[in-house]
Amino acid sequence: MPEAIAENSIGIVKPQLHHFDEALQLDCGKTLEQYDLIIETYGSLNADASNAILICHALSGDHHAAGYHSMDDKKPGWWESAIGPGKTIDTNKFFVVSSNNLGGCKGSTGPTTKIPGTDTFYGPDFPIVTVKDWVRSQQRLMQKLGIPKWTAVIGGSLGGMQVLQWSIDYPELIDHAIVIAAAAKLTAQNIAFNEVARQAIMTDPEFHEGHYLANNTKPKGGVMLARMLGHITYLSDDAMREKFGRELREGKLNFGFDVDFQVESYLRHQGKSFVERFDANTYLLMTKALDYFDPASDYDDNLVTALQQAKAKFLVISFTSDWRFAPERSRELSRALVAANQDISYVEITAHHGHDAFLIPIPEYLAAFGAYMNTVAAKTENAENKKASS
Amino acid sequence: MPEAIAENSIGIVKPQLHHFDEALQLDCGKTLEQYDLIIETYGSLNADASNAILICHALSGDHHAAGYHSMDDKKPGWWESAIGPGKTIDTNKFFVVSSNNLGGCKGSTGPTTKIPGTDTFYGPDFPIVTVKDWVRSQQRLMQKLGIPKWTAVIGGSLGGMQVLQWSIDYPELIDHAIVIAAAAKLTAQNIAFNEVARQAIMTDPEFHEGHYLANNTKPKGGVMLARMLGHITYLSDDAMREKFGRELREGKLNFGFDVDFQVESYLRHQGKSFVERFDANTYLLMTKALDYFDPASDYDDNLVTALQQAKAKFLVISFTSDWRFAPERSRELSRALVAANQDISYVEITAHHGHDAFLIPIPEYLAAFGAYMNTVAAKTENAENKKASS
Numbered sequence: 189m190p191e192a193i194a195e196n197s198i199g200i201v202k203p204q205l206h207h208f209d210e211a212l213q214l215d216c217g218k219t220l221e222q223y224d225l226i227i228e229t230y231g232s233l234n235a236d237a238s239n240a241i242l243i244c245h246a247l248s249g250d251h252h253a254a255g256y257h258s259m260d261d262k263k264p265g266w267w268e269s270a271i272g273p274g275k276t277i278d279t280n281k282f283f284v285v286s287s288n289n290l291g292g293c294k295g296s297t298g299p300t301t302k303i304p305g306t307d308t309f310y311g312p313d314f315p316i317v318t319v320k321d322w323v324r325s326q327q328r329l330m331q332k333l334g335i336p337k338w339t340a341v342i343g344g345s346l347g348g349m350q351v352l353q354w355s356i357d358y359p360e361l362i363d364h365a366i367v368i369a370a371a372a373k374l375t376a377q378n379i380a381f382n383e384v385a386r387q388a389i390m391t392d393p394e395f396h397e398g399h400y401l402a403n404n405t406k407p408k409g410g411v412m413l414a415r416m417l418g419h420i421t422y423l424s425d426d427a428m429r430e431k432f433g434r435e436l437r438e439g440k441l442n443f444g445f446d447v448d449f450q451v452e453s454y455l456r457h458q459g460k461s462f463v464e465r466f467d468a469n470t471y472l473l474m475t476k477a478l479d480y481f482d483p484a485s486d487y488d489d490n491l492v493t494a495l496q497q498a499k500a501k502f503l504v505i506s507f508t509s510d511w512r513f514a515p516e517r518s519r520e521l522s523r524a525l526v527a528a529n530q531d532i533s534y535v536e537i538t539a540h541h542g543h544d545a546f547l548i549p550i551p552e553y554l555a556a557f558g559a560y561m562n563t564v565a566a567k568t569e570n571a572e573n574k575k576a577s578s
Numbered sequence: 579m580p581e582a583i584a585e586n587s588i589g590i591v592k593p594q595l596h597h598f599d600e601a602l603q604l605d606c607g608k609t610l611e612q613y614d615l616i617i618e619t620y621g622s623l624n625a626d627a628s629n630a631i632l633i634c635h636a637l638s639g640d641h642h643a644a645g646y647h648s649m650d651d652k653k654p655g656w657w658e659s660a661i662g663p664g665k666t667i668d669t670n671k672f673f674v675v676s677s678n679n680l681g682g683c684k685g686s687t688g689p690t691t692k693i694p695g696t697d698t699f700y701g702p703d704f705p706i707v708t709v710k711d712w713v714r715s716q717q718r719l720m721q722k723l724g725i726p727k728w729t730a731v732i733g734g735s736l737g738g739m740q741v742l743q744w745s746i747d748y749p750e751l752i753d754h755a756i757v758i759a760a761a762a763k764l765t766a767q768n769i770a771f772n773e774v775a776r777q778a779i780m781t782d783p784e785f786h787e788g789h790y791l792a793n794n795t796k797p798k799g800g801v802m803l804a805r806m807l808g809h810i811t812y813l814s815d816d817a818m819r820e821k822f823g824r825e826l827r828e829g830k831l832n833f834g835f836d837v838d839f840q841v842e843s844y845l846r847h848q849g850k851s852f853v854e855r856f857d858a859n860t861y862l863l864m865t866k867a868l869d870y871f872d873p874a875s876d877y878d879d880n881l882v883t884a885l886q887q888a889k890a891k892f893l894v895i896s897f898t899s900d901w902r903f904a905p906e907r908s909r910e911l912s913r914a915l916v917a918a919n920q921d922i923s924y925v926e927i928t929a930h931h932g933h934d935a936f937l938i939p940i941p942e943y944l945a946a947f948g949a950y951m952n953t954v955a956a957k958t959e960n961a962e963n964k965k966a967s968s
Contacts, residue, residue: 376819377813377815377819384806386835455773
């Protein structure tokens with residue numbers, strides 16, 4: 189339980205479930221005849237519906253980006269540091285929408301929900317979804333919410349990839365694209381890490397070819413390994429050194445295979461707690477969406493041509509010690525945006541936190557991000573004033 | 579079968595098994611009452627026994643460093659590129675000794691050998707061994723072979739750690755210490771990767787708490803995962819990009835969890851083939867030896883004091899794209915050697931191959947390494963000439 193909810197928190201929030209009846213054609217060739225999206229919103233939509241922001245989540249994220257579900261919650265949403273009244277993404281100014289992606293495991297239709305009209309979990313039969321599919325489903329959501337245009341779409345990591353896809357697929361529907369700690373496509377090394385994580389899950393004997401729920405079990409070991417591995421790649425070598433060094437948990441070597449070093453204890457704990465809150469099939473789907481993301485592939489593998497479709501202004505942010513999506517990937521993207529004649533600001537933040545930095549309230553980061561958001565807000569306000577006075 | 583063995587190969591070699599009856603006290607507090615070491619030697623010991631070189635192997639290496647065991651062998655020893663007549667480690671000049679470490683799985687006493695006087699495999703009951711223990715066992719081997727002093731001890735990665743320990747523990751017994759792609763201790767990130775590999779093996783249901791041989795099985799899945807993960811860290815991001823990029827194995831996305839990208843296929847193959855040739859308990863032991871290595875810990879955590887014990891000349895080599903044991907780790911070691919007033923040459927090789935570079939015949943690497951070995955050989959020859967003329 190939060191002792192007291194901080195004044196600059198959005199406070200208690202309530203998720204909403206939206207049902208969609210119109211069939212959604214997916215990139216894999218399959219069709220979802222109907223589906224649900226669970227979302228949260230923070231702040232209020234202004235009179236001319238010009239202040240809406242979409243937040244896109246990363247691999248293990250969800251719709252719960254800010255605030256608390258109840259006074260019993262130990263932790264707020266995953267981006268509490270950035271979203272709230274007076275914060276970088278200021279809920280006094282913006283109407284913020286955050287949805288759990290299709291294929292997720294926190295309420296949107298996915299492997300842990302039941303096939304409509306049956307008592308059977310989708311499980312491994314939930315189709316492979318892509319970043320493009322998500323963006324398509326988010327555009328439907330936007331229509332349903334009566335939002336004509338996003339003043340900004342914002343996301344980090346896999347969320348940043350959705351932002352990029354938004355700017356290319358729906359250029360008329362997005363004013364600002366804020367792409368944080370992302371890349372225009374994965375490297376072979378990224379794919380390799382994802383593949384090891386997938387193999388860990390799929391070779392777990394409790395996986396049952398994905399039908400573990402029907403077998404009343406879970407591939408806990410595999411998910412734990414995947415998460416442990418993930419955590420190594422989210423932290424920088426330096427951050428790990430600073431956080432753990434070679435510190436021994438019991439002050440001495442044990443000459444056995446139990447925990448010797450603090451870093452081992454940390455990873456085991458992270459792995460075990462993740463097992464309780466995340467679904468294995470969703471993890472598999474999310475990693476494939478990452479691997480498959482490559483917006484240039486629709487434009488003869490030419491990223492510049494792909495980005496020429498966009499009409500948004502871009503803010504691209506990277507972090508010096510991020511080796512999962514290294515600054516060089518953001519620089520590549522920025523160069524392609526410049527070549528595509530786009531309005532682009534690129535900020536490289538000096539931070540030792542690794543990929544995780546995008547979730548951390550680093551002053552230099554929030555200053556740059558916040559300054560940009562102020563210009564976004566100013567435009568929104570001007571638009572409203574103009575309308576009011578016209 | 580090699581179509582024809584290259585002229586500059588040492589050719590067909592035969593391992594020798596050496597039995598040791600004198601008890602070996604280990605760092606973990608346990609004692610090996612007796613043990614075997616399997617070794618190979620290449621070249622001839624000269625009259626005054628002044629031309630002997632010890633090769634120390636890395637995590638998955640063994641005593642078979644050069645040549646072939648039979649005409650049916652598909653591959654030569656693991657360092658064929660560096661060891662042989664006329665090669666960098668010239669077997670026309672040097673007597674090269676290469677032994678499988680204690681705890682290994684290729685013939686030296688370890689988890690896959692039987693407890694003396696019983697029909698039971700050591701399995702998980704083989705004690706945790708350290709780099710110091712190995713060096714102690716290699717010093718016994720040296721005595722048995724009638725070698726008064728190594729003209730050089732050479733190793734890469736975990737092998738380089740043994741070289742460092744040799745220089746500190748037996749300063750009188752080693753003239754040159756050649757430490758390649760190593761570090762004076764692991765970082766938290768290194769330990770973290772090892773821990774994920776260990777968890778992959780130990781959580782495999784076929785592990786049976788290490789007694790898999792007694793259960794007629796093997797933790798194949800876990801060992802495969804450990805090796806896949808290892809391979810990612812042995813290659814650089816750039817090397818992976820060059821080798822695989824985002825190339826699709828079948829030219830298209832499959833929208834499933836079978837192999838899409840070439841890099842996935844490569845990793846699965848590497849993992850599967852490793853399972854056939856390596857023992858899980860040995861893998862666990864080797865990773866612990868890596869984690870525990872920290873020669874400074876015997877000297878109040880002062881690496882400079884530790885290195886002040888040494889009397890050898892040092893050659894330290896690192897590779898620019900090695901992120902498992904980054905050049906910065908070799909630079910740290912080199913700075914400590916300078917501070918310890920040692921005779922040290924440091925070479926940083928520009929190479930995109932990652933940690934694997936130490937096994938690859940990169941011209942700049944072999945040129946620097948070879949030039950150093952020529953000075954080692956010259957001293958050996960001078961010593962012999964002096965003796966002959968006296």
